[in-house]
Amino acid sequence: MRSLTVVSGKGGTGKTLFSTNLAWLFHQKGVATQLLDVDAEEPNASLFVQFIPIRTQPVEKLIPHIDESLCDRCGLCMKECQFSAITIAPKKTAVLAPLCHGCGLCARLCPQKAITELPKTIGNIRLGKTQEGFSFGEGILNIGEPSAVPVIRQLKNLAPKDAQIRILDAPPGASCSVVESLSGSDSALLVTEPTPFGLHDLRAAIAVVSEMKIPFKVVINRFDAGSSEYVEKIRHLDAEVIATLPFDRKIASVYAEGKLVVKELPKYLPVFERIIEAIGRGFA
Amino acid sequence: MKVLVTAEGDTAQASVCGRLARAPYFLIYDTQTEQWTSYANPYQQEHGMGSRFAQFAAQKGVQVVLGAAPGPNAKAALDTLGIKFALATGVTAQEALSQYLATHA
Numbered sequence: 001m002r003s004l005t006v007v008s009g010k011g012g013t014g015k016t017l018f019s020t021n022l023a024w025l026f027h028q029k030g031v032a033t034q035l036l037d038v039d040a041e042e043p044n045a046s047l048f049v050q051f052i053p054i055r056t057q058p059v060e061k062l063i064p065h066i067d068e069s070l071c072d073r074c075g076l077c078m079k080e081c082q083f084s085a086i087t088i089a090p091k092k093t094a095v096l097a098p099l100c101h102g103c104g105l106c107a108r109l110c111p112q113k114a115i116t117e118l119p120k121t122i123g124n125i126r127l128g129k130t131q132e133g134f135s136f137g138e139g140i141l142n143i144g145e146p147s148a149v150p151v152i153r154q155l156k157n158l159a160p161k162d163a164q165i166r167i168l169d170a171p172p173g174a175s176c177s178v179v180e181s182l183s184g185s186d187s188a189l190l191v192t193e194p195t196p197f198g199l200h201d202l203r204a205a206i207a208v209v210s211e212m213k214i215p216f217k218v219v220i221n222r223f224d225a226g227s228s229e230y231v232e233k234i235r236h237l238d239a240e241v242i243a244t245l246p247f248d249r250k251i252a253s254v255y256a257e258g259k260l261v262v263k264e265l266p267k268y269l270p271v272f273e274r275i276i277e278a279i280g281r282g283f284a
Numbered sequence: 285m286k287v288l289v290t291a292e293g294d295t296a297q298a299s300v301c302g303r304l305a306r307a308p309y310f311l312i313y314d315t316q317t318e319q320w321t322s323y324a325n326p327y328q329q330e331h332g333m334g335s336r337f338a339q340f341a342a343q344k345g346v347q348v349v350l351g352a353a354p355g356p357n358a359k360a361a362l363d364t365l366g367i368k369f370a371l372a373t374g375v376t377a378q379e380a381l382s383q384y385l386a387t388h389a
Contacts, residue, residue: 078339084332087339087361094364096357099332 001034003166004279005185007209009201011172014191014221014245015039017255018275019169020048021262022189023134025272026165028262033134034163036155038181039171040123040139040148047258050131051138057125057158059139059151061102062117066093070114077106077115098146123151127159135163148177156184165279174204182209188216189275192234194226199233206239217278222247242278243271285315287384288341289377290351294322296378304351305337305358311377312344315385320377334358338365348388350380 006019016039023035037045064077064086071093078088085099086106097120107115123141130136137159139151148171159166170181182188188209192202202218209216218239220231225247235241245251245268254264261268290307291298301307310323323344327336334354338361341349350372354362362369370388372380 081332082329084329084335084339084357087335087364089342089365091366092364094335094360096332096335096360099335099357 001161001163001166002187003168003185004187004189005038005168005170005182005214006189006191007170007174007178007182007205008172008191009174009203009205010192010197013193013198014219015172016045016048016169017221017245017251017261018189018191018219018272019167020045021260021272022275023167024049024132024260025262025269025276026167027132027134029276032162032164034159034166035130035134035136035169036159036166037136037138037169038152038155038177039169040141040151040155040177041171043138043140045169046136046138048260049136051126051136052128052131053126054128055126057127057154058121059123059125059154060119061100061122061150062104063097063100063102063120064095064106064115065118066095067114067116068093070112072112072114074111076109076111080109081106098144101147102150123148125151125155125158135160149180152177152180172201174201174208178205178208179212182212182214185214187279188214190216190218190239191221192218193222194220194228194230194234196230198226199230202234202239203237206237217242217275219275220244243274245271285348286344286346287313287315287348287350287381288344288346289313289372289380290337290349291377294324296320296381297376300351300372300375300377300380302352302373304349304354305333307351310337310340312346313381332357335361338362338367341365341367348384350377350384 006015026033037043078086083099085096087094122145127137139155141148171177192198218241223244223246289311290301291309294309312321334357342365348368
């Protein structure tokens with residue numbers, strides 16, 4: 001199985017638009033396809049396919065629980081916790097679950113063996129297929145939870161590995177959850193737009209995929225909406241632009257209705273075909 | 285009693301900082317010696333500054349913290365450690381201390 005992660009840096013550039021349309025097109029071509037929505041903070045790819053969930057699995061994080069009768073207040077756990085998730089006072093202890101990364105160091109270090117790790121549900125993953133017939137999965141982070149990383153990791157691990165191509169619709173940004181989405185990917189598709197923010201965040205995304213040594217290509221969405229100055233600036237980056245999609249009210253309209261451009265607006269099929277060809281040439 | 289004020293500078297004339305745990309300086313006033321001691325904020329981390337700050341205050345024997353409103357983590361850690369908090373904004377560290385002592389001493 002080859003995997004392609006669709007990232008952007010800036011939010012709202014078109015990750016989901018490209019992920020869902022590419023998945024459908026791959027499937028149409030007889031390629032065993034899987035689409036994973038790893039934007040667990042606000043998954044929305046399922047709006048564009050008819051998702052039939054088959055399996056739901058909670059995602060848990062291990063949170064330390066301190067047995068006050070065993071704790072001798074030595075403070076080692078508090079001192080060593082890199083995320084300052086534990087506070088030990090003479091009469092009280094506090095574990096700040098939102099700060100805890102569930103690494104388990106405190107439980108291992110505790111000389112009194114006063115710490116046990118208890119699971120806390122932080123989200124869910126849903127796996128299944130689409131009515132169209134390809135494999136689909138999504139991660140959903142519970143509201144208030146600070147990190148989607150464990151949800152993304154578990155979704156990638158539990159999703160079936162029998163597809164020929166796995167497309168991951170990543171979260172925006174260039175931080176931990178994006179790194180986890182890209183981790184293990186054969187390639188990345190960077191979606192940008194010709195605006196100052198698009199360019200700025202594309203640079204951040206390029207820095208991440210380059211650091212991770214993941215081959216990537218760029219597509220420019222809303223090609224003619226921003227200024228040509230930014231198109232030029234994007235073209236001057238050390239990155240190959242393989243396709244552009246124009247700014248077209250009809251595309252926005254189709255998207256807003258939860259429909260696919262490749263189905264509704266055949267004149268844009270060649271844009272997506274070009275990306276699939278590039279993937280076929282070996283960048284995925 | 286020791287009172288900690290989070291400040292923009294390292295003297296009692298410095299303004300109270302608009303951020304609590306991420307203030308550049310922590311100024312501690314000891315009511316017994318009537319002396320201020322200044323500490324540059326020793327922490328530089330993305331997450332968990334609130335609880336580190338509360339732990340710092342506890343370690344220095346502070347009973348009261350004056351400064352900008354704490355976030356949820358700082359608040360939980362201050363409560364756990366039994367450290368009182370009072371809001372202080374738009375004044376110098378000295379003024380914040382005087383106001384607090386005038387109303388609470």
